[in-house]
Amino acid sequence: MSRLTSLPEWTKLSELAQAIKPAHMRDWFNDDPSRPEKMQAEACGLFLDYSKNRINDEALDALIDLARAQDFEARRDAMFNGSHINTTEGRAVLHTALRNFSADELHVNGEDVMPAVRNTLDKIRTFTEALHNGEYKGYTGKPLKQVVSIGIGGSFLGPKIMTEALKPYHQHAVDVHFVANVDGCHIKDVLAGLDHEETLVMMSSKSFSTQETLQNTQTAKQWFLDGGGKQEDIAKHFIAVSSNVKAATEFGIDEDNIFPMWDWVGGRYSLWSAIGLPISMALGYEHFEALLKGAHDMDTHFQEAPLKDNLPVLLGLLGVWYRNFFDAQSHVLLPYYHYLRGLPAYVQQLDMESNGKGVTQPGEVVDYATGPVIWGSEGTNGQHSFHQLIHQGNTLIPADFLLPLTVPNQDDTHHAMLASNCFGQSQALMQGKTFDECYADLSDSDMEASERERIAQHKTMPGNKPSNTLLFEKLDPYTLGSLVAMYEHKVFVQGVIWDLNSFDQWGVELGKVLGNQVLDGINGEQSADAFDASTQQLIDRFRARNAPE
Known part of the structure; x- marks a missing residue:
């Protein structure tokens, strides 16, 4: 048993999860209409409704206790002050410095960066x-x-x-x-x-x-x-x-x-640096700076807000809750805004490259699940394809719905339809549709009772599928900056709880090294002894087809 899973906080969460699993969110909403007011948070232009989650106050408090047992606040502060928290490469992690608009100095190895x-x-x-x-x-x-x-x-x-x-x-x-x-x-x-x-x-x-x-x-x-x-x-x-x-x-x-x-900025955190020059060239520097300012304000929120009101902390804790105590293997992002359609791919790299790890900071092989598979697509397209699996599949897939309240050159009919689908999908995932409801819907049909029962069974949706809804006034540069920084910090929260180094990527590095070796093999500059039999077979077939004439 690992250190993490032997913690009393972990044991308590396991017990709470077992008690909560039989409960249905539909009943919670019926019993407490004020639930959404209690389960919301807002900062930096983002509004989060997390009431459609299979969690109660006791479980949320227990998740916060687990984060503190993993020394979360001290580790968060260590990142912001330039400590070498990337322990396998001996580096600081300071993408936050790239959007730091304070007058404070920030030292790495004794030098103000x-x-x-x-x-x-x-x-x-x-x-x-x-x-x-x-x-x-x-x-x-x-x-x-x-x-x-x-x-x-x-x-x-x-x-x-x-x-x-x-x-x-x-x-x-x-x-x-x-x-x-x-x-x-x-x-x-x-x-x-x-x-x-x-x-x-x-x-x-x-x-x-x-x-x-x-x-x-x-x-x-x-x-x-x-x-x-x-x-x-x-x-x-x-x-x-x-x-x-x-x-x-x-x-x-x-x-x-x-x-x-700088070596204290990882590639997946580098858009805030000169890597973001194409953003400035496309939008103008003022908008690039607004992007940075939105991220900076989210950094401040992440550092200062109480954990129970902290957007990245809440999302990170919910991610741990589902990954470790509900066996959720993936998480879906559903932006209901065409221009934001690339966000799932961005967060996919951010999350999976950071927390797709199986060894803790001290080098202990984990005995618990870590980073989930991140995927998604823009709404409403996904509703006509993979939403089927989320609604009626037997795998739990938590979802993030994202929607701007207004869009440029707004067509009220289009945007109202978009919003109605976004809210309707999250409602359907939570509420579902019972067998009795489906059976009653078929009451006017000519079906015999046995056929009605059969079809009603196919139409039944269990509901109780968790989701977050993130709303923002509009997707301007400032808001996008705060949104991306929020997901960065969410990933950090989960990495701290799982005791991972979220800032190296040795799996990526291995692929680069082997890719270069294989290229040498294709060019005839590497002996066959360097490769396994399967790889050499593939190289031979490629060389045979592409040999110089």
């Missing part, structure tokens, strides 16, 4: 303004109107999804295109529609050697040279976010156009 952060923000502002006003020009003197942002993982997903989510705020000074997949079809399709004289390529890689990112950047470089540019012109058309200044300058990038990265 805030001047460098502020200088980078000034550099982002200056570059964005020069690009937008046409001052920054290409080698032929033309203003640059197209931006190709090349990255992978967090250096791609964060900027892309934030830019998509804030489409109503685009400035249209430049068009930003995102490329991540090393499949050559993607980069070639993007470049095919562009004029190299008016295109800026941004390469995001801390090492300047990430396989997919470097290959796509090399392809873009060749495209630029084939179009008529020369090696010395690279400096005006390529920029980088990287720690490897030497490699970037050897590539041809002007050192003044290399934006810094």
